[in-house]
Amino acid sequence: MPPRSVREGLVAAPGLALPAGARSRTLTSADGVLLRSAFWKPDGAARGTVCLFHGRVEFIEKYGEVIGDLLARGFAVATLDFRGQGGSQRLLSNPLKGHVRDFAEYRADAEALMRQVVLTDCPSPYFALGHSMSAPVILSLAARQPQWFERLVLVGPMIGLPLARAGFIARGLATGLGGVGFAGAFIPSGTNRVMPLGAFEGNPVTSDPARYAVAAAVITEAPELAIASPTIGWVHAAFRAMTATASPGAPESLRTPTLIMTAGDDRIVDAVASERFARRVRGGGHLLLRGARHEIMMERDEIRDLFWAAFDAFVPGRRELA
Template sequence: MRILSAADGVRLRAAFWRPPGTARGTVCLFHGRIEFIEKYAETVGDLLGRGFAVATLDFRGQGGSQRLLRNPLKGHVADFAQYRLDAEALMRQLVFTDCPPPFFALGHSMSAPVLLTLAERQPQWFERIVLIAPLIGLRRNVNGRWAHGLAAGLCGAGLSRAYVPGGVDRPMSLLPFEGNPVTSDSKRYERTAALIRHAPELGLGAPTIGWLHAAYQATAAIGRRGRPEAFRVPTLIMTAGDDRIVDPLAGASFAARLRGGGHLMMRGARHEIMSERDDIRDLFWAAFDAFVPGSRALR
């Protein structure tokens, strides 16, 4: 493990692995909300087995990185640009100094707007990007104008650090398997729960109203007219057909607007594709292997 420091001073926990022999490059692995390094042990092993080095970190406010509020269970940021500072710290303080090129990005859910914005600013950093169940749009029942306006109004009233309505003050990974929105694989779900029971400090509860408002702003910004069309890094988007957290149709629509984009719908998959059943994971890895490594940024 390595401790990094973001540009605004937030402490971040990071990790790096090398495969046996000569590496084919480095996959920079970026997590979704509530996730942490240990949860990705199986994915890291899969990447090492493919000959890639792997670099990853816990975003601020979750995992083993610095928590931002007095209540460590509250998932909160005021702006997704803060997550971009975390990603930049990983690249500048670990990847570019210790990791073999070329560099590829693999991002889940919340990481999508972070990586897309980062690659707009630094298109030379990643050869290719793979986004899994990307947070391009939230699920429809929380994505209307009234919801955006309500979140903005509550933030303006000083409630940005309160839980979203119905938010629970306990680790989300310890909720019952039955009816969960993230995976249909009970063994992988229980594996994550066991990690939290063993190290409760890694757990995270519901998002705050401020986090939700920041998510609305981030997704609206990356979808503005002309932005996907001008994106230069070849990107593969994989959406989950049974996603109840983000809108898979928004991800598919975004991919169609990319000059160098591709899209694959994982039918039967819930939100956490990398924690899904073997048949779904096998399909993911087949697509990954066909896409990575790839060419340099589009000109």
């Protein structure tokens, strides 16, 4: 039986625009972790399937509006909650700690979605759309399984951290503390405070108050979907993943056409590092959205319109019978 942290079905909340017709499924990763997933099919013929991968602290319901936008474009959508967050299995006794030992575990989650949902139940061709933390995961997956995705769209990707954020814990400190048994501890100054429940004023993720409120509304209805600060182990894993992603030869060897969109006012990840990465990808492109904060897909309408215009120009799809 799935643990209580794995929810069957999706949560309804005020202001949440979650499309009807979701098919929920509990997946099992290759290493036995239980994962909450869902997929939708559009009315009529499908142009393909967008595999939607989230950032840290996020969950399926938060992307309800994005899912609706993709369905309206004729795409099927498949998505999941990564281990340790949302409705998927938690890895520590404190379920609010954002923890993973290695980002290869997130890749195993993505592989479970592909093998147990996308490749079996969803129309081709397949495209990956990923936000923030999921960028290293998608890039690693595309390198291992280049036949799976026809295009990658990475939004506010976590390829580097700005010095102001990286400074809160040096990589060597994360490695040292993790090596002596503190991997499961909160980062210094980390707490059980759930970020989406914070005040809108001064938030680093979006300038749209209504969209900012969606995540808080869902967590109010289902507090078990929330997580708080990351652990030292998570930070160590993130540093390793970012280093591998931008290592010599890694971007140059990517064969899947990739569009990277960065936010001009991003305070969570380093947009300059993402732009440098995009220049090294042979089939890559880069778009800077000025005035946007980190969560571009949750931004105000004028920014989202630019995002969708770029997405539509880059992701063609083709109509097939569902």
